[in-house]
Amino acid sequence: MFRVEGDSMTPLFASGDLVGTFNSRAKIGNVVVMDLPNYGYVLKRLEQVRKKEVMLCSDNKEIFSSCCGVWQSKNHLIGKVLFKINLNSKASIKLEHSLQKLSGIGKKITSKLC
Numbered sequence: 001m002f003r004v005e006g007d008s009m010t011p012l013f014a015s016g017d018l019v020g021t022f023n024s025r026a027k028i029g030n031v032v033v034m035d036l037p038n039y040g041y042v043l044k045r046l047e048q049v050r051k052k053e054v055m056l057c058s059d060n061k062e063i064f065s066s067c068c069g070v071w072q073s074k075n076h077l078i079g080k081v082l083f084k085i086n087l088n089s090k091a092s093i094k095l096e097h098s099l100q101k102l103s104g105i106g107k108k109i110t111s112k113l114c
Contacts, residue, residue, distance in 0.1 A: 001019070002021065002041055002043070002078075004018070004019060004043055004084075008044070008063045008065050009043055009044070009045075009058060011059070011060075012031070013031070013043060013084060014088070016086075016087050016088060017084045017086050017087065018085040018087060019031075019033065019043065019081045019083070019084045019085075020082050020083045020084075020085075021033050021082060022079050022082050023078065023079040024079065026049075028047065028049055031044070031046075032045075032046055032054075032078070032081065034054075034077050034078060041078070042056070043081070044056035044065070045059060047068075052073065052074050052075075053074060054074055055069065055070065056072060057069070
């Protein structure tokens with residue numbers, strides 16, 4: 001899971017969203033996470049694909065991203081995005097609350113076992 005930072009992929013992904021990835025064959029148009037030297041983790045869309053390289057682009061054309069428009073090694077590909085969780089939605093707040101409750105239950109069970 002990765003937390004989105006920045007606005008380069010708006011409106012589909014907002015800063016603060018969580019994305020889940022899977023290491024599978026990505027193709028043109030997929031949104032991917034890459035771990036790029038000098039950039040760290042980036043969330044971008046695949047614009048072009050070669051045998052050993054990919055070219056990335058941002059969805060938000062108003063923001064310039066220097067890792068876009070240049071060829072990047074596929075070795076840095078973490079995976080394509082399968083889902084996102086918007087942490088600002090009411091559903092995610094309920095989910096987070098439920099997970100906190102489950103975490104508390106897990107701690108109680110663990111302490112009884114020890």
